[in-house]
Amino acid sequence: MNPIYNFSAGPAGLPKAVMAVAQKEFINWNCMGRSVMEISHRSKEFIEVAQCAERNLRELLNVPDNYKVLFCQGGARAQFAALPMNLLGKSSKACYVDGGYWAHSAIEEARKYCTVQVIDAKTTVDGKAATTAASTWQIDEDAAYVHYCPNETIDGIEINDLPVTDKPIVADMSSTILSRQIDVSKFGVIYAGAQKNVGPAGITLVIVRDDLLDLATDALPSTLSYKLLDAKDSMYNTPPTYAWYLSGLVFKWLKSIGGVVEIEKRNRNKAAALYQAIDELPFYKNDVHVDNRSLMNVPFQLAKPELDGLFLQQAEEKGLVALKGHRAVGGMRASIYNAMPEEGVAALVQFMHDFAEQHSDS
């Protein structure tokens, strides 16, 4: 049987080494005769799991001391509401950069709580989807913060430059966190649902600069309060302990292979190999401008869309699974998050060559 390479956009595959450890200690964790999910979140054993995960995440991302790391529930969509409620302060306006589906969804939710200045960053360059330069974004003076989503998973579009502003920059990094080096100090808030590069669905990371903790509205649900979650070490209520533990294993794994520097190198290799195949083979195309191509989500179309089903079926037979594109875009999408090994992309590229050869007219 071929190894399985899982290109799911999320919930995504987790590192095989992590899953092997988790399976082994599933019912007898830490020699305690039970699972880590069966112990109190307030036990010293679990608190060590939680603190270790935070320490490793801080080390991996070089999180400065004046930033808090929170482990939350509710996914990035809960943060779409939490952000304005936590950050508006006395302002009634926030600026949102619209680069695609997820940025737009964040805007819709923010509109419940404030006036949203929308900067439409979507454009086309040479007939390809692209985003406008951040230097052209005119941010309103009275906006409390500037929100953007650096990577749109559905379209496979990345925004590579930061908003130019002295206001807190808020970034939805659900699909990019830990995939490359970032300078955390440039951000007010970074948040990320776990189910792509961190762990299983059900836990959400929030990294927030500590001067932003005192701005929340009174009507904020307690479970969404950054200040309260920070004061309670993300245990204001029972956290999703098993997801936290698995995320911690992922952080350890990432450190063991060389940290974010190494994974960024691998991620750039993987993306380069895949885009090269798409560009070299006339049988495939990607509609995103080269400057905005995503390192994490690579959508591509076949020259003969009537063969989409056959492509997916034969790919799956080779262990290349979850390649079907988002229904809004069609075609294929290869999500190549941290857990995807370079061999998986190599196997996909080989398959793409073979399939193209069989089905090209020439």
Add this chain to the structure above:
Amino acid sequence: MNPIYNFSAGPAGLPKAVMAVAQKEFINWNCMGRSVMEISHRSKEFIEVAQCAERNLRELLNVPDNYKVLFCQGGARAQFAALPMNLLGKSSKACYVDGGYWAHSAIEEARKYCTVQVIDAKTTVDGKAATTAASTWQIDEDAAYVHYCPNETIDGIEINDLPVTDKPIVADMSSTILSRQIDVSKFGVIYAGAQKNVGPAGITLVIVRDDLLDLATDALPSTLSYKLLDAKDSMYNTPPTYAWYLSGLVFKWLKSIGGVVEIEKRNRNKAAALYQAIDELPFYKNDVHVDNRSLMNVPFQLAKPELDGLFLQQAEEKGLVALKGHRAVGGMRASIYNAMPEEGVAALVQFMHDFAEQHSDS
């Protein structure tokens, strides 16, 4: 080595049969060569997991057709905010029965959103902690709903009768759901964090009567909207898929042993055996009136509190773990949720006899 019997108040032990299945298929679920946590929540395979879990829960609790079952994130504490935001409608008042710590916590959160009529139900009878009769609770005419918590986990106090009202009754059943038969049709909303009788921490059940779906405020975070979650089959955003899957395994297990009728019988046997030991042995006492004793959480004190540490240590050596009482109460607490087998309680009772014999003065 003794078998481990886990008396944790939550996150609690899960049925051993469930954990064995989950471990076996951890990295190769459904013959797919990957974990159920590594597939899309929108895949047909996961949708079947989700729907099967709902079907089985409905069957176990005889949920009427006019009730919606939602699988949410954020724990019961997120519901503390979600309830008033979803249910107040044009009213600005809700009635909350205060029977202890958790009911009180729900009141504090509700106060952010409305005027709360508090009915203090805490009392003492014959020197024991008890609750007043529901027939004496005078519920304000303009309250939108009546909230209570049938079981207080910290004090081990149960409220056995329902509020007498024609308003929607809202019950925090985090620690009692599926432990006994209930008549769902008597409630407007039943909600429960999973980590006691349902599954791992990180997923929350909400069972809501469908006529209550249209009352929400506009300022409600989308992830807390019952109407939206219902419309999207609890997949408005990525749900905690692994917790959902494990909960589904627990529901299957419960059906396999005879459903709620059978587990209620076992739970009553377990509680009876434990309270009998406490009452028979002068070395132990429980401070709750017999009419209010919890079926799920049994706190007890030693006659010699200076031996608490030794009791816990020797119990742990016998595989009887997580018996330490909540810090607010001290002493011991045996949480005997559905997953605790009768043998576990028998082993605890035997140990309590032995320990009392060694350390009684007589």
